[in-house]
């Protein structure tokens with residue numbers, strides 16, 4: 445099932461002109477500089493911008509030629525930067541607002557499970573006006589999900605929260621796609637949120653979509669907007685296992701039922717086992733042409749050079765493919781690249797000096 449969308453919005457000093465197609469599942473991050481049109485695109489999907497275009501969610505059509513399904517008839521959940529809860533209702537009342545109005549047959553989400561997942565059980569009786577920003581946002585997400593939407597739109601849901609509240613909500617959002625069971629569009633300015641939550645990325649600039657990528661492709665672009673202020677990093681999904689008596693923690697990457705390999709991590713407080721994403725900085729990866737013995741680096745993974753890009757100042761950014769196609773970047777000096785005679789297609793070993801779990 446795919447989402448097919450095209451919108452043209454014309455304003456005095458801004459025009460949005462997008463046309464894209466992507467799978468109708470998982471989390472798609474909308475990423476780009478301020479004013480590039482991310483919110484306008486969400487609004488167009490929600491039917492809040494009356495504009496030229498079309499919008500298909502699989503077989504379901506919300507806009508095409510003269511057909512325009514008004515917002516209130518679109519089954520969608522919309523979460524804004526600041527949760528707009530009904531102040532006169534309790535948490536329970538807010539959560540059940542859309543859910544109660546749905547015929548039983550259309551209720552596709554498990555109410556208890558969502559309340560539990562978002563940690564809202566202890567505050568169900570509280571008034572919405574008594575909640576902290578983070579709690580309000582959790583209620584807003586729960587309310588959107590309980591309305592059993594066909595599409596979930598989140599517009600910078602964490603941007604108004606302090607660091608502590610962000611730390612509490614981000615791990616919850618990792619399960620958003622599984623809980624929502626519908627496509628999610630997630631607007632953010634934070635590369636860390638893209639790395640952690642997104643399956644796909646729509647990179648936007650000046651009202652246009654520059655790239656419609658898998659997360660890995662988005663991270664693989666040497667001059668990606670995702671790295672404008674940061675170092676290039678790669679993300680690997682896998683399963684965190686329990687630690688060994690010597691303190692090492694195995695992270696099995698690749699398919700859950702047939703892992704492709706293991707990256708060893710050092711134990712740290714508060715690790716939760718199970719599905720996780722690992723962040724590897726390009727500058728923490730070195731290359732060897734053969735396995736190296738007598739070295740302190742324990743992670744030496746067979747890899748193949750997919751691409752090499754000169755990024756200036758005598759540095760080269762390599763994109764490496766690991767066993768099952770997982771990709772990581774490596775940043776080397778041009779001198780080392782020449783010394784090792786590295787070329788696209790070369791087999792090599794990626795020596796990973798450090799990797800951090802996204803917690």
Ligand SMILES: Nc1ncnc2c1ncn2[C@@H]1O[C@H](COP(=O)(O)OP(=O)(O)OP(=O)(O)O)[C@@H](O)[C@H]1O
Nearest residue numbers: 455456457458476477478479480481482483484485
């Ligand atoms: N109601 C409006 N009337 C006229 N122009 C608007 C309106 N809303 C937004 N704009 C303009 O449209 C452009 C795109 O705005 P939009 O809010 O979609 O960008 P954005 O990428 O979401 O920005 P940010 O990341 O800062 O939230 C901007 O130039 C903005 O000033």
